[in-house]
Structure formats: structure tokens, C-alpha cells
Amino acid sequence: MDVRVEGQMVDAPAEADLAAVLRKALSGKKFKTVVAARAVTGGESLLLDLSASLPDDCHELIPVYADSPEGLQLIRHSTAHVLAAAVKRLFPAARVTIGPAIDNGFYYDFDVERPFSSEDFPAIEAEMQKIAAAREPFTREVLPRAEAEARFRGMGETYKAEIIEGIDADTVSLYTCGDFTDLCRGPHVPHTGFAASAKLLSVAGAYWRGDEKNPMLSRIYGTAFADDKALAAYLRQMEEAKRRDHRKLGRELHLFTFQEDVAPGMVFWLPKGMLVRAILEDFWRKEHLKRGYDMVQGPQLLRVETWQRSGHYDHYRENMYFTQIEDDAYGIKPMNCIAHMLIYKNELRSYRDLPQRYFELGVVHRHEKSGVLHGLLRVRQFTQDDAHILCAPDQLEGEILDVIHLIRDLMNLFGFQYKVAISTRPESSIGTDEAWELATGALIQAVEKAGLPYEINEGDGAFYGPKIDVRLLDCIGREWQCSTIQVDFTLPDRFDLNYVGQDGERHRPVMVHRAIMGSLERFIGVLIEQYAGALPVWLAPEQARLLTVTEAGDEAVLKLRDELKAQGIRVALDTRNEKLGFKVREAQLAKVPYILVVGEKEVQAGGANVRLRNGDNLGLKSGGEIAALIRADAEEPFKQGGMRYSFA
RNA sequence: GCCGCCUUGGCUCAGCUGGUAGAGCGGCUGAUUCGUAAUCAGCAGAUCGUCAGUUCAAAUCUGACAGGCGGCUCCA
Structure with a gap:
């Protein structure tokens, strides 16, 4: 039968597996980065293991590459299995529960005597590397439900058995990589080699099935990518994101x-x-x-009777603060x-x-x-x-x-x-x-x-x-x-x-x-x-800062300050006895939108040299020009929307 | 509230296997008047989260509590 793969028709022998069909159409290099495939039959497409055999009525195969969003999700899911395999080798008493792929990574929850700590990571990661290096195939088997349940009970994996009890189907699928077998719907990447670019990120407690009444499990978060370069790029990006943390910026910007x-x-x-x-x-x-x-x-306080009438006292009491004044009880x-x-x-x-x-x-x-x-x-x-x-x-x-x-x-x-x-x-x-x-x-x-x-x-x-x-x-x-x-x-x-x-x-x-x-x-x-702390001009607490080069500019800068203030600009002065480079740096780190420099030239010409917080330099401008510039900038975000704000 | 980790001057962090604390930034003082991301020097500043315990001796070990960070649950 003929199957289309990326635009070309391939003759697929009956009972061929997907890998064999794809190998015919793709170069060896390309084929190596395929982790699964979508088999298109009629109107729908089914995501399948490469080891699956070609469905009868399939007329097109869409390869899923390692670095595609769908491919990454598969890699992460499979890496979660590799994590569980590593943990079972190092901590045979650990019982496995669930381990899905999530946005940007994966996690796996374990029931263990002693919860994991990040100090366990090096050993677990080393074990994962070993498994990845062995390129163990992921093999799928389908079992009757009862048989699978008995098998997991036999292994002491009670959580898995419990999951199977809840599944509404006659059969369930199991995936094995190396010596580790897990209940799983699949599909998976062809072998554990795709789990090589992985990193464990954090540990956390998590309730079994997300219910506070259930036992607390030990969860390990991690992430995985198609290659080490992509992993490193992601880790760098996370570092970058931390710089935007409002708690850090709030302290640094004195908010x-x-x-x-x-x-x-x-x-x-x-x-x-x-x-x-x-x-x-x-x-x-x-x-x-x-x-x-x-x-x-x-009012801030209402008598407790009112909260009883509203239902808050019955339904929201644990979240409320109460106080007693003379003989009366109040709720905040x-x-x-x-x-x-x-x-x-x-x-x-x-x-x-x-x-x-x-x-x-x-x-x-x-x-x-x-x-x-x-x-x-x-x-x-x-x-x-x-x-x-x-x-x-x-x-x-x-x-x-x-x-x-x-x-x-x-x-x-x-x-x-x-x-x-x-x-x-x-x-x-x-x-x-x-x-x-x-x-x-x-x-x-x-x-x-x-x-x-x-x-x-x-x-x-x-x-x-x-x-x-x-x-x-x-x-x-x-x-x-x-x-x-x-x-x-x-x-x-x-x-x-x-x-x-x-x-x-x-x-x-x-x-x-x-x-x-x-x-x-x-x-x-x-x-x-x-905004990474660089608030839009209309919200910036300090819209402009006037910097002097030497104290010869002090007088001119005061006049300019008053002129801008009169125009409603929030402007501050930096006339400290410091070098200009130092003051520019501080203004820039404070994310002040307009950095206005007044030196000898500007004193002569009147006005200030305008530098933006992104480093652009707009050259010499008069006080009136600067005020107009800042006002226009402040009003900019309001132009498209249905809102206006007047800057009094 | 639950699980893991953390808590050293205003901030960021050193302080190895226990022998009562260091740096940089910031602050203050002085010198310097220097054109677009850090001028130099000096000084001050911490009973190492709190409370117990182990020890001749604890920032370093143990426990409890408080708070923070990452999650879970919850939520604006």
C-alpha cells in the first residue's frame, strides 16, 4: 500500500512498522531525530510509537521530530520513565505513582520512606545518564486489566494497581525500558537515548491525587530537551527570568x-x-x-452577626480575622x-x-x-x-x-x-x-x-x-x-x-x-x-532625572527642573559630586526613562542632552521639547485602547 | 496547613571536619570637578532568625518555634 510521508509516496509492505516506512522516505540523519509519528486515517490522526505497525487504512505518516513541541513532550514523558527507572534502581523500596510531562518539563511522584532532597540529584542523574547511554528500547505490551493489576500488586506497586482499578477498559498498556516497567498509555520515544539531555530541577511534596487527605508523596521535577544545547539555552532563560522577579526588583527599585x-x-x-x-x-x-x-x-470591621447572615462565618471563617471590642465581636x-x-x-x-x-x-x-x-x-x-x-x-x-x-x-x-x-x-x-x-x-x-x-x-x-x-x-x-x-x-x-x-x-x-x-x-x-521593572512612562515614579557633569551645571539644572515640574513631569536631580558615568549608570539601573545630562555645552545652549533608558541618545533638547516628548511618550499606550488618562 | 531546602551587617554572599566573624556593594567623612553603565582613601556597621539542648567551647551539632524560597492544596 502507498503511504505519503512529507510529500513523497512510499510503498509500505503489510505489517511494516512505522519506523520501517519512515526510513524509506527520510534521510538517515533526519530519521535519527524522529521520536514518533502521527498516522493519518480518514479524518483523524493517531500519535503512535515508531515500533507500532502501520494501521490498515493509513494513507499518510507525519513524523514527529525530537525538537517539535509534540516531540519534546514525548521526550519529557519518556524521561520521566527513565527517572523512575533510575530511582527504582537506587531506592528499590520506592513506590512509583504518576509521572507526566508538563509545560517545560516533567515530574514523577514517588512514595518513599525518606523524602528526596536535591542532594539525591547527582546520584539519580548519574543513573539516568547510564540508562540513556544504554539506549534501551521502550517496548510496549498490552495486557488484560486484571493481569496487569495482579502484576503490579505482585511488585508491591500498590499505587499503580489503584490506578488500574480506576481505568475503564478491558486492557491496559505497559511500557518497559531496561529493567523498569510502568503502566502507561504511551506513546514513547524509541529508546532511552532521547533522555540524555535532561536535568533534575527541584523536589516538592505533593499529595497523592492532589488531595490533602491523601499521603504526601515526594515529587521530583525535571526537564529534558532534544539536545544539550537546547537544555542549556532553557536553563539560561530561567536564570534570566529570575532577574525579572518582582520581589527582587521591588527591593532594588525601592518600591x-x-x-x-x-x-x-x-x-x-x-x-x-x-x-x-x-x-x-x-x-x-x-x-x-x-x-x-x-x-x-x-467599614473595615463588621459585627460578627453580619458575617453569620452572609454565610461568610460558616463558609469562610478560617480565612478571616476577628477581634473583640468591649462585648462585641467583629470580623475584619x-x-x-x-x-x-x-x-x-x-x-x-x-x-x-x-x-x-x-x-x-x-x-x-x-x-x-x-x-x-x-x-x-x-x-x-x-x-x-x-x-x-x-x-x-x-x-x-x-x-x-x-x-x-x-x-x-x-x-x-x-x-x-x-x-x-x-x-x-x-x-x-x-x-x-x-x-x-x-x-x-x-x-x-x-x-x-x-x-x-x-x-x-x-x-x-x-x-x-x-x-x-x-x-x-x-x-x-x-x-x-x-x-x-x-x-x-x-x-x-x-x-x-x-x-x-x-x-x-x-x-x-x-x-x-x-x-x-x-x-x-x-x-x-x-x-x-x-516590564522587568522598566514601567511605562505614565507609571514610572521618576520619569526623568537631571544629571550634572560638574557643579558648574547646578544652577541651570535647577531652572530646568522647575520648568519640567511645572509641566507635570516627575523629575529628580542628581547633582552629587560623582563622575557622569557613575550617575548615568545609577539612573539606568533605576530604570528612569529619561536621563537628562547638563554640562557646559547644555548650560550654554539651554536645555539638556537626552538619553533613554535603553541607551539611545536623542541629543540636545530644550526644556519645552523634553516635556512634550515625555508627555507624548506617557500618552502613547492610551492611543489604541478605549481609555484615556489625563496627566494633570 | 503539608513536603523539601534555606535564614550570617541595609543588599549580595564567604566562613572546611565546633575554638566566640570576613568581603564586595551601599552608608558616612575627606580628597577629586572628572562628559554618557562604577574616581580614590579612611571610618562606622553583625551578640551569625528566636528559644532550648549537647560540649571546656557552637554561626558551625541536635530539637522546637518563627519567617523565607520551591512545590502541593487553596486563592485576588
């Missing part, structure tokens, strides 16, 4: 600090960081006013919604008043478990750009759409890549089926109307309603939730919110909880990493 012994998980904003925050807040308040929100502010707010509802309830509302959109930069406290704190990205006290929209049911979709547009505009302003997910009804939840259906439908319709790609997270919604979540990435690719939109039919009920409809009857409003930046702390943290 914020933590005093762990005084207030763990709570930020001390330093003057420069607070200035960034203040600008961001100012912009954001104005944007909300433009979009029809009203600013409100509720972990959310802003209750106060906003009480503000709504302060007056009798008509359908004509809807929607009511209450906006608050609300400071909330949540007692997060100690192990989860992470710089600005996970804290215990944070400020939400929170709003609660109370509307009639038929206004719901339009309101959600407006919120999505606001999210889109903000993300575009900063050039963030983001992921959207819709979370549906969880098992333990309250409310009627109709309400859930209506709310979920409204969310999906709105997201589709806005043209955003999204995924569905089944059963991941809040207990009172479904939600849209938007996640941003930090510098090493971890996802952090920022925006969230939640539809809530329950709390308006619990607090007996009403509006008088056209019919003169009382009706229940729907509440949309939404935050766009999510938490200002987290958002600024991601922002710092996104």
Missing part, C-alpha cells in the same frame, strides 16, 4: 518591602512604589467614573460585597435606578495559609478594585459584557496575555437550577459576544454562582488569577434586597461581583515582571 517578623504577608509601600500605586488608582477611579460606576466605601472584612449591599439597601430602589454600580478600592484581609504567601502576588492584606453591580435579570448580560470590555481594554493597555475560563456549578452549592442556568448562560453569551476564547472549568464556580476568571502569567510562567466576574442570586436574597418594578411589585435584583485588576498588589507585581 516596597516586607517585614516578615512584623507583618507576614502584608506590604510596606515605599514612596516610589506608593507613587506608582497612586497613579494607577487615580487612573482607575477616573476610568470607573467614566463608565458609570459610583464610588463608595464601607475579607470581601467588600456586604457593605455594598447594605449601601444599596439604604434606600428603597426603583427599577429606574438600576443598574447600581458600586466601586471601591477596598482593603481586605484574608488569613492565607503560611505556605502560600508569595511576594506581592499572594498576600494577606490587599486592595481589590472591587465593584458590585446590582441589576435586573434582563440587564445581566449587558452588564457582564461591559465588564468584559473593561477587562479587555485594561489588558490591551499593558499588552498582557491572558486566559479566560468560565467556572460552572460546583457540587456543593446553593440556588435553583434555573438561576444557575440563567447566570451561566449569560456569562457564556457575553464572553462569546466579546469574541474571547475561553475554556470551561466544570464545577469550579463559587458556591453562590458561576464565574469568569482571567489569569495572567508571571515571569516564569505561573498563572495568577486577576480579573473575576461572578454572578450571584443568593446574597441579594439573604439580605432581602429589592427594587420596585414597573408593575409596582417588589423584585429581587441580581448581583455581579467583579474585580478587574483583582488585587492592586498582585496586579502591580505582575506589572513589574511584565
